Amino acid sequence: MLILHCPYCGVMADETELAPGGEAHLRRAGPESSDEEFMAYLFERENPRGVHFERWRHALGCGKWFHAARDTATLEVFGTYPAQVTEPPEALLETIREKRPGWQWRDLK
Amino acid sequence: MLVKVDRRRGAEGFCSVSELAPRGMITLRGDLSAKKLQAAAMAAAGVKAFPGRLGAVVEGERAILWFSPDELLILCPKAEVGEALEKLGKALKGTHHLAADVSDARAIFAVAGKSAREVLAKLTPADVSPEALPAGMVRRSRLAQVPAAFWPSGEDRFEIIAFRSVADYVFELLATAARTGGEVGWFAR
Helix, strand or coil: CCEEECCCCCCEEEHHHCEEEEECCCCCCCCCCCHHHHHHHHHCCCCCCCEEEEEEECCCCCCCEEEEEEECCCCCEEEEEECCCCCCCHHHHHHHHHHCCCCCECCEC | CCCCCCCCCCEECCCEEEECCCEEEEEEEECCCCHHHHHHHHHHHCCCCCCCCCEEEEECCEEEEEEECCEEEEEEEHHHHHHHHHHHHHHCCCCCEEEEECCCCEEEEEEECCCHHHHHHCCCCCCCCCCCCCCCECEEEEECCEEEEEEECCCCEEEEEEEHHHHHHHHHHHHHHCCCCCCCCCCCC
């Protein structure tokens, strides 16, 4: 069971109050992209055992989307942050580097 | 198993559960930090303060509930909804906002009794301890399988709103959780 801090309303939200939104920080492949790039954008997802970045929506609470960084193996939550960013905040990455030396997720490490 | 109860009659257990008369409800969305919107909301609701994050300003039947960073629910007597909407429309003319009468969308209940918190605690994953949910706060969460919002509305009393389409279910949940013999004593004083 996950309990995530909603960065918008500030409550500790139980997993059952939340709706999962899949992988975070996807970048849309635009009209100029190749078929391979567009296919990767549509279908290729990370499925790590360890550090992962996800989108969640506080569906039964304030209704806002936010991001969460967590470990899929231990369910440790490294932190949550607002949705209006294209990459995780540096402070959070630093925390993860401390806790999981050598981790990598797409081009983040 | 849920107890079968007639929600028009209310239910008595270690707490009393009742459905309240239809209340006027207005959804107001916009920039909640704007003084203009705050003043308009207070005037429409007829209350003297504006809630902060997770806040609830409750004055009898009237209230402003903080629902999200850009959404409020205004409660007022049902007969005053038209007037309140008109006030909002006039005060916020030219300001980006949305005000809608949603009085018929939700049903409103009250749970009263010394262990009212326990009734909620059995049904929601939200922390309903006196420290986490004191007077002046509102929490949107779920009751068993449906969304709901609840707030303290006086000594040992909570008001609860849930969608009207699931009102029977919510009433039976509350009545079952409040059944005599089901006291837990977690929040006992």
